[in-house]
Amino acid sequence: MTTTDAGAGEAIPETTPAPAGKGPLVYRQSIFTRLTHWVWAISLFFLLLTGLQIFNAHPALYIGQESGFEYDNSILRIMPELVDGQPRGITTIFGHRFDTSGFLGMSGTEAQPQYRAFPAWMTIPSYQDLATGRIVHFFFGWVLVATLAIWLVSSLLNRHFVRDILPRGQDLRGLPADIGKHARFSFRHGRSYSPLQKLSYFIVLVILFPLIILTGLTMSPGINASAPWMLDLFGGRQTARTLHFIAMVGLVLFFVVHILMVLLAGPINELRSMVTGWYRTSPGTPREKGDR
Amino acid sequence: MSGLKLDRRRFLGLTGAGASSLALAGCDVFDPLLRPGAEVRSVLEKANDLTYRVQRALIGDETLAREFSESEIRQGQRPNGSTDPTSMEYMFLSRSDFVLYKLRVTGLVEQPLELSLEELRNMPARTQITRHDCVEGWSCIAKWTGVPLAFLLDQARVRPEARYAVFRCYDEMPGGLAGPQPYYGSIDLIDARHPQTILAYGLNDQTLPIANGAPLRLRVERQLGYKMNKYVHTIELVESFADIGRGKGGYWEDHGYDWYAGI
Numbered sequence: 202m203t204t205t206d207a208g209a210g211e212a213i214p215e216t217t218p219a220p221a222g223k224g225p226l227v228y229r230q231s232i233f234t235r236l237t238h239w240v241w242a243i244s245l246f247f248l249l250l251t252g253l254q255i256f257n258a259h260p261a262l263y264i265g266q267e268s269g270f271e272y273d274n275s276i277l278r279i280m281p282e283l284v285d286g287q288p289r290g291i292t293t294i295f296g297h298r299f300d301t302s303g304f305l306g307m308s309g310t311e312a313q314p315q316y317r318a319f320p321a322w323m324t325i326p327s328y329q330d331l332a333t334g335r336i337v338h339f340f341f342g343w344v345l346v347a348t349l350a351i352w353l354v355s356s357l358l359n360r361h362f363v364r365d366i367l368p369r370g371q372d373l374r375g376l377p378a379d380i381g382k383h384a385r386f387s388f389r390h391g392r393s394y395s396p397l398q399k400l401s402y403f404i405v406l407v408i409l410f411p412l413i414i415l416t417g418l419t420m421s422p423g424i425n426a427s428a429p430w431m432l433d434l435f436g437g438r439q440t441a442r443t444l445h446f447i448a449m450v451g452l453v454l455f456f457v458v459h460i461l462m463v464l465l466a467g468p469i470n471e472l473r474s475m476v477t478g479w480y481r482t483s484p485g486t487p488r489e490k491g492d493r
Numbered sequence: 494m495s496g497l498k499l500d501r502r503r504f505l506g507l508t509g510a511g512a513s514s515l516a517l518a519g520c521d522v523f524d525p526l527l528r529p530g531a532e533v534r535s536v537l538e539k540a541n542d543l544t545y546r547v548q549r550a551l552i553g554d555e556t557l558a559r560e561f562s563e564s565e566i567r568q569g570q571r572p573n574g575s576t577d578p579t580s581m582e583y584m585f586l587s588r589s590d591f592v593l594y595k596l597r598v599t600g601l602v603e604q605p606l607e608l609s610l611e612e613l614r615n616m617p618a619r620t621q622i623t624r625h626d627c628v629e630g631w632s633c634i635a636k637w638t639g640v641p642l643a644f645l646l647d648q649a650r651v652r653p654e655a656r657y658a659v660f661r662c663y664d665e666m667p668g669g670l671a672g673p674q675p676y677y678g679s680i681d682l683i684d685a686r687h688p689q690t691i692l693a694y695g696l697n698d699q700t701l702p703i704a705n706g707a708p709l710r711l712r713v714e715r716q717l718g719y720k721m722n723k724y725v726h727t728i729e730l731v732e733s734f735a736d737i738g739r740g741k742g743g744y745w746e747d748h749g750y751d752w753y754a755g756i
Contacts, residue, residue: 255630261631266632268631331750339541342540422626439631442630
């Protein structure tokens with residue numbers, strides 16, 4: 202497997218100069234990075250939409266070991282309610298009520314309203330079906346875990362993890378300048394990731410993925426028996442369920458920003474690098490061995 | 494290609510296109526692939542076999558579910574599913590305080606049993622404060638008292654070819670055109686012999702109420718609530734549940750739910 206060790210390679214004389222106004226094509230993404238990226242993209246799509254299906258079966262989140270029915274330990278509720286004799290979708294967050302009719306708590310059409318937390322277009326299956334949601338969710342849960350293991354081993358071996366993911370001192374020092382560049386939509390396409398990129402991938406791969414997997418497992422009564430420490434770590438099964446949801450929100454936010462950044466940075470070049478591995482750098486990028 | 498510059502209008506247009514394709518994707522395109530019997534679904538269902546095998550390998554057969562303290566019982570046990578069976582036999586038994594009730598242990602056993610509630614209450618008892626997890630997502634902590642199933646299985650002397658314990662119940666569930674279906678369920682003999690697997694007749698120091706499964710309900714503390722059958726009248730030891738109901742091992746399993754509910 203070919204990897205380009207960013208910044209460490211020797212400069213070589215330009216034999217085939219890059220087209221005018223363009224930097225060299227660099228081999229940026231290894232086959233493992235590309236494969237795991239797309240498997241995750243598919244898995245997370247199904248995990249999200251079946252997760253919302255599962256949430257709809259009991260559309261409330263709590264803090265603690267159990268769910269309060271005779272007392273209130275909920276922090277989120279998405280339910281239809283009668284308000285002045287009219288059905289409305291009400292979302293309650295930390296005691297603050299919001300009318301979210303048409304989207305959360307009540308959706309569908311006026312003639313055929315559907316009383317459900319997340320609307321049909323956001324769930325798999327589209328109709329209420331907890332059993333099927335669970336079957337699809339756990340299948341892709343296994344895929345996510347297996348892919349993360351493959352990614353971790355390959356990225357440690359080919360140094361992708363240390364080189365591109367693990368933020369170092371210089372990345373943290375470069376963070377303010379990088380935030381400024383992103384705010385001005387000014388992107389320089391180098392060999393390695395910018396500090397903000399490193400940090401966001403680090404948060405997803407090293408914090409959010411393990412968090413969402415572990416909180417998912419903490420909802421398993423089987424795993425609870427063999428690893429009760431996980432209940433203590435997350436503060437109970439219902440808190441784990443809430444954290445699972447919050448980690449999901451974090452991944453959705455990442456997805457939105459990720460797509461925006463791909464569109465802003467040049468979607469064709471970015472997509473090519475994640476399909477073929479080859480990435481067109483900005484003019485002036487020093488050439489290294491293996492570049493085209 | 495890296496020179497592809499996006500002005501604001503184009504940027505907003507692309508974002509809008511992305512958002513609407515995401516919205517469309519969540520629609521009903523996957524529904525036909527996932528209906529019971531569909532090939533894709535049967536592949537995805539195999540993940541449950543994997544979960545079952547891995548959990549059985551990872552979790553010791555005797556490893557206990559967490560037990561809680563009295564102070565952690567903060568509410569009554571929330572009833573779910575059937576809460577008031579209406580079959581004539583059940584209503585007759587409940588009206589007379591279940592004095593005529595008999596639990597039958599049958600199937601692949603050397604010594605079939607028929608036990609009254611009185612006899613069950615005089616057997617060794619176990620009390621445990623555990624968390625009940627519904628498949629819907631909620632949890633509720635309560636104190637359960639009952640006779641360990643392992644004790645009954647020892648009395649009945651289970652034959653070596655038996656692999657599952659099937660629980661038959663008084664409550665009936667909707668079964669579509671086939672009419673009401675009697676509720677049933679099954680667990681493997683590892684869970685059946687687990688120290689915390691009891692047939693409970695007491696809840697929070699009271700007699701088990703009808704809403705929670707009187708006179709006798711199953712507790713399988715390392716699985717979800719739908720495996721803990723209420724209103725149990727017969728325990729049958731079997732080698733296979735393929736020819737019971739629709740062959741999936743339980744009422745909910747016949748309706749699409751995974752047989753193993755340790756997750």
